[in-house]
Amino acid sequence: MELSRLVCAFLLAACCCCRRAAGVPGEAEQPEPELVEVEVGGTALLKCGPSHSQGNFGHVDWFSVHKEKPTLIFRVHQGLGQSQPGEYQHRLSLQDKGTTLALAHITPHDERIFLCQGKRPQSQEHRIQLRVYKAPEEPSIQVNAVGISVNSQEPEEVATCVGRNGYPVPQVIWYKNGRPLKEEKNRVHIQSSQIVESSGLYTLQSVLKAQLVKEDKDAQFYCELNYRLPSGNHMKESKEVTVPVFYPAEKVWLEVEPVGMLKEGDRVEIRCLADGNPPPHFSISKQNLSTREMEEETTDDNGILVLEPAQKEHSGVYECHGLDLETTTSLQSDQQELLVNYVSDVRVRPAAPESQEGSSLTLTCEAESNQAIEFQWLREKTGKLLQKGPVLQLYNLKREEGGGYRCVASVPSVPGLNRTQLVNVAVFGSPWMTVKERKVWVKENTVLNLSCEASGHPRPTISWNVDGMASEQDQDPQSVLSILNVLVTPELLETGAECVASNSLGKNTTIIFLELDSNRTTGLSTSTVSPHAKANSTSTEKKLPEPESKGVVIVAVTVCILVLAVLGAVLYFFYKKGKLPCGRSGKQEITLPPSPKSEFVVEVKSDKLPEEMGLLQGSNGDKRAPGDQSGSRPHLAFLTVLTDGRARQVAEGPWREGSSQD
Numbered sequence: 001m002e003l004s005r006l007v008c009a010f011l012l013a014a015c016c017c018c019r020r021a022a023g024v025p026g027e028a029e030q031p032e033p034e035l036v037e038v039e040v041g042g043t044a045l046l047k048c049g050p051s052h053s054q055g056n057f058g059h060v061d062w063f064s065v066h067k068e069k070p071t072l073i074f075r076v077h078q079g080l081g082q083s084q085p086g087e088y089q090h091r092l093s094l095q096d097k098g099t100t101l102a103l104a105h106i107t108p109h110d111e112r113i114f115l116c117q118g119k120r121p122q123s124q125e126h127r128i129q130l131r132v133y134k135a136p137e138e139p140s141i142q143v144n145a146v147g148i149s150v151n152s153q154e155p156e157e158v159a160t161c162v163g164r165n166g167y168p169v170p171q172v173i174w175y176k177n178g179r180p181l182k183e184e185k186n187r188v189h190i191q192s193s194q195i196v197e198s199s200g201l202y203t204l205q206s207v208l209k210a211q212l213v214k215e216d217k218d219a220q221f222y223c224e225l226n227y228r229l230p231s232g233n234h235m236k237e238s239k240e241v242t243v244p245v246f247y248p249a250e251k252v253w254l255e256v257e258p259v260g261m262l263k264e265g266d267r268v269e270i271r272c273l274a275d276g277n278p279p280p281h282f283s284i285s286k287q288n289l290s291t292r293e294m295e296e297e298t299t300d301d302n303g304i305l306v307l308e309p310a311q312k313e314h315s316g317v318y319e320c321h322g323l324d325l326e327t328t329t330s331l332q333s334d335q336q337e338l339l340v341n342y343v344s345d346v347r348v349r350p351a352a353p354e355s356q357e358g359s360s361l362t363l364t365c366e367a368e369s370n371q372a373i374e375f376q377w378l379r380e381k382t383g384k385l386l387q388k389g390p391v392l393q394l395y396n397l398k399r400e401e402g403g404g405y406r407c408v409a410s411v412p413s414v415p416g417l418n419r420t421q422l423v424n425v426a427v428f429g430s431p432w433m434t435v436k437e438r439k440v441w442v443k444e445n446t447v448l449n450l451s452c453e454a455s456g457h458p459r460p461t462i463s464w465n466v467d468g469m470a471s472e473q474d475q476d477p478q479s480v481l482s483i484l485n486v487l488v489t490p491e492l493l494e495t496g497a498e499c500v501a502s503n504s505l506g507k508n509t510t511i512i513f514l515e516l517d518s519n520r521t522t523g524l525s526t527s528t529v530s531p532h533a534k535a536n537s538t539s540t541e542k543k544l545p546e547p548e549s550k551g552v553v554i555v556a557v558t559v560c561i562l563v564l565a566v567l568g569a570v571l572y573f574f575y576k577k578g579k580l581p582c583g584r585s586g587k588q589e590i591t592l593p594p595s596p597k598s599e600f601v602v603e604v605k606s607d608k609l610p611e612e613m614g615l616l617q618g619s620n621g622d623k624r625a626p627g628d629q630s631g632s633r634p635h636l637a638f639l640t641v642l643t644d645g646r647a648r649q650v651a652e653g654p655w656r657e658g659s660s661q662d
Helices: 002-022 052-057 213-218 489-496 548-576
Strands: 034-041 044-047 059-066 067-079 080-083 091-093 100-103 112-120 126-133 138-142 156-166 171-176 188-196 200-210 223-228 233-239 251-259 268-276 283-286 293-295 304-308 316-323 328-332 336-338 346-351 354-356 361-366 372-378 386-388 391-394 403-410 420-430 439-440 448-459 461-464 469-476 479-487 497-503 506-516 527-529 538-543 598-604 637-640 646-654
Touching: 034 044, 044 126, 059 479, 067 091, 080 091, 100 112, 126 223, 138 223, 156 171, 156 223, 171 188, 171 200, 200 223, 251 316, 251 336, 268 283, 268 316, 346 420, 361 403, 361 420, 386 391, 420 497, 439 448, 448 461, 448 497, 448 506, 461 469, 461 479, 479 497, 489 506
Parallel strands: 034 126, 354 420, 420 506, 439 506
Antiparallel strands: 044 100, 059 067, 059 112, 067 080, 091 100, 112 126, 138 156, 156 200, 171 223, 188 200, 223 233, 251 268, 268 304, 283 293, 283 316, 316 328, 316 336, 346 361, 361 391, 372 386, 372 403, 403 420, 420 448, 448 479, 448 538, 461 497, 469 479, 497 506, 527 538, 598 637, 637 646
């Protein structure tokens, strides 16, 4: 018996040795495989056993196990590797002196067991479990845009969450207002499914269904994807969405914009509001002051009553009616009073005030309002505050005090609520002009716009002493502006223009003197002179076309005459002072630079009066007798330039009628 047991044990051991020697992987009981984790697209490093046993792997076979069936994929012989035909043929390589097999471009299909087996008799196989991971894309969420009614008897679809291209399938969690949702019978239901793409990656789709209440109208829903990578656990969240929630209205009320004190002229909106969704159909009614009945008002397409501009007649009692079209329930708001503050048209007495110069005048302002009113009087021209209160007293009137006065009636308790009235005070008097005369620089043959303004009561009329086209404009009830379009002629330059303003009490004039402006450029031009207050005149001139050559010749001749006149005066001065070595005979040769062969004589005439010609008197300071009529004659000087470059004075002295000089 003992012998038989020994024989059985020997046979069993021999059988085990034979099975290991046969080299068939997976037959014997295997230890737990080594775990290797890698992301899609990365490289997996498969080590064939512990590093201290490297000497045992000079000859190694690598297998891929799929559905418990091993397939030879790589062989190592004396440190050199050889890929076997198949799906891994071009992605395998050796590292670490043949002990590590590198698998590149990892895909989800590579998640399986790999094993290696040495050729030595005592070698054992080494199993490796390859785990593959891929983070999903950002989750997208699509809300139910149709909405959910709170009257629904079962959960309705709230939103759908989609996470694409992840591996393995991520886990989804739904949140409402930041709190996770769990399955709840007849309240919350989460239905998830996945699709395997051709790449081996998963697309997850999760649908959240829930039964909502009125308080969920502003609830924020979102989904979260939880997944794992070799680096650890991770998660991604979708954006938050709000689903429309429908519930019947329980209350309606009125709302008025703008809020606060209303005044005439404002744009006022009266709208109905309700706590239901969708809101009911609204109508707005106003109480009739005569019958005390509520009468429906006309609203716009949105059910809003617009008062533009608001008037005091819009004040009154309003109410809103709401009809729920789904439940046919009618609701009515509380009545609300609307008050539009106003100031009536301002009246001033007397309406057309008139007064004599030096007398007094009293102006009274009146207006009505539903609030307390304040009155102010302003000068229209300057805007200066003259007085507060409804009465303005003017004493010892002067004609300058005629014109506009404005009464302002305002309500301090309602900002911006005011009305004004302008009244013109007429002071009897002859026409008034601020200046008697003025000067305007012009150019001949230009067209001018001359303006003249006058004030007075009765209103004056304006006339001109020159021909032209005149037009009048009323500045205010007592002032008139006349504009005269006229051509500048020599006659107009000599006489000037006179503006005459007249009424039944007298007349007044303004004279406009026209002076030539030699600095102005030729050609068509327009010049405007700013007018002084009231009576100052404005001129606008337009230059008529002139031949350009004529102007050039005139300028050249003028310059030549001036130069020669100065030269003659200097020579005569030195002659009288005795500085020139020539006698009183009147003839002296002076050497000059060469000149043209022709001889010419220049005559210089002076337009100076005798008392302005001190330079041309004798060097001894002799003065002519008062009775000497020759003193009023122009003084002549003749200078002859000879052909040989010399100059001599031919004659000098006063010109006498009938005399001649060679």
